[in-house]
Structures are given as structure tokens and as C-alpha cells.
């Protein structure tokens with residue numbers, strides 16, 4: 667069933683890829699990138715954001731007048747996204763583009779070509795000043811891990827980078843960006859404190875977080891978890907026999923109360939690990955995309971949903987026995 671669905675999705679992805687390629691070619695031939703820099707008075711800038719998590723952070727700073735566009739929709743895989751015809755239009759109309767950077771968006775060179783040389787692309791992770799951690803395992807081990815936003819303090823640093831970029835693009839509204847960022851940063855620091863308090867309920871030996879993508883390095887460091895994944899990052903091959911054998915050994919040794927999958931990947935691999943090790947499965951955790959549920963579809967909502975799930979799943983019977 668899962669395999670079948672995956673095949674259908676792959677077929678569609680292939681057609682979209684061909685379509686995007688053709689569009690890119692047509693755009694290149696027509697001498698594209700003639701970007702209209704002039705902004706209509708009263709209307710905010712046209713801001714293009716690569717993925718949902720960052721979109722929510724930018725939305726909180728940019729205010730209601732901004733024309734905010736999103737490239738990778740909720741639930742979709744950000745690492746290996748293929749630009750759609752709609753993305754081409756949005757990028758051509760952009761005054762500024764916000765991306766995570768650190769190669770989260772592997773397709774950013776194409777986005778840059780479409781947006782044109784006059785349009786700034788702000789890589790917030792790289793501008794945040796947060797110390798970069800390496801990818802833990804797999805083909806890309808040692809490369810920068812792009813998932814900084816899983817630490818709420820890093821998300822606050824993203825907000826400052828967004829504020830500064832918007833203020834220099836649109837100085838008339840600098841004060842508003844400053845105000846919005848200050849208010850939102852307070853909410854983020856309250857969130858960070860709330861999460862620390864929630865996780866304090868978990869004894870240290872229960873704080874073992876095994877996921878599909880090992881995307882929780884920053885999260886684990888911030889909130890006191892030991893972390894590993896089946897694979898290092900979603901841009902590499904997923905669920906190979908070597909990956910499965912390695913993680914099954916670790917689960918047998920560390921005995922977490924549950925193992926987790928994330929919303930943008932298949933749960934089939936983590937279910938095999940769980941079957942093999944007689945461990946509970948819990949999920950989805952949200953990392954690369956906000957939850958689809960409108961009540962949780964914000965950065966703060968996502969972090970709270972993850973916190974609730976982790977506390978619930980890791981306070982399992984194994985935790986109280988050990």
C-alpha cells in the first residue's frame with residue numbers, strides 16, 4: 667500500500683520536474699528576471715519564503731501589509747523540492763527571498779536564477795550567529811546541520827535576522843518590524859521556558875530521542891536529550907539495510923520508551939525498527955514542515971505539539987522501570 671502510493675507520487679513528481687525544467691528553459695530564453703523593483707506605495711514588500719516553519723517566523727515580523735508567498739507547501743519535503751510554475755511567478759515578483767540556508771534547500775541555485783541578481787536572498791541560519799552543529803551520521807556526516815530552528819532560541823535569532831533584512835529593504839517600516847520582532851521574541855523565549863519545564867518531568871534516562879531523520883541535534887542540545895536517527899538527513903537515501911542494522915542495535919542498547927517518525931517522511935522504516943526491537947512507535951513529530959492542523963500550524967504550535975508528544979511517549983512504562 668505504502669509502496670504503491672510512493673510510486674504514484676514519484677510519477678507525479680517526475681512530470682512536475684519535467685514541467686519545471688521546461689518553464690525554466692522558456693524563462694531563460696525570454697531573458698527572464700526583469701524584476702519590477704518599484705513598490706506600490708502603501709503596500710508592503712513582496713516576500714518569498716522557502717518553507718512553512720520560516721514562513722511563520724517571517725509572517726510575525728513582516729506584519730499584515732506584506733505580500734507573503736510560500737514556495738514549499740505544508741507537508742511537503744523541503745530538502746529536495748522541485749520548483750512549481752507558481753513558484754516561478756512568485757520568485758519573479760519577489761522583492762526579497764528568505765531561506766534557511768546551510769543547504770536545507772538544495773534547489774536554491776535555481777530559485778536564485780529565477781529571482782534574478784537584484785533580489786536579496788537572506789539565509790537566516792547563516793545570519794543568525796548561532797553556532798553550527800554537524801550532521802551526525804550518514805553520507806553527509808560532518809556537513810553543517812541546517813535544522814537550527816528546533817531550538818526556540820535559534821528561532822528567536824532567525825527573527826532578528828529577518829527584522830534586520832526587512833528594515834534595510836523597507837526602511838519606512840523599520841520601526842514596525844522592530845516592534846513586531848520584539849513582541850514575537852518574547853513569545854519565543856516564553857516558549858523555550860515552557861518547553862524546559864515540560865521536559866523536566868522526564869527523568870534523564872528517559873530522554874532518548876530516536877527519529878527517522880536525525881534532525882534533532884540542536885533540539886537535543888537545548889532540551890537535554892540524547893539523539894540519533896535512522897539516517898542523517900532527508901537528502902540522502904532512506905532506510906538502507908546498513909542504516910536499519912545500525913539503529914536497531916542502538917535502540918536495543920538504549921531502550922527508549924518509543925521511537926518516532928516525522929511528518930514529511932514515511933513511517934515504514936521506524937515501524938520496522940519498532941517491530942524488530944519490540945518498542946512503541948509515536949508520531950508524527952514536526953521538523954521540516956508545520957502541522958496541517960490549523961490550530962497547531964504555527965512555529966509555537968508545532969513546538970508545543972512536539973513537546974506534548976515527546977513527554978507523553980517517553981514517559982512510557984520502560985521509563986518508570988529503569
Ligand SMILES: [Zn+2]
Pocket residue numbers: 745813879881899900953954
Ligand atoms: Zn530535514
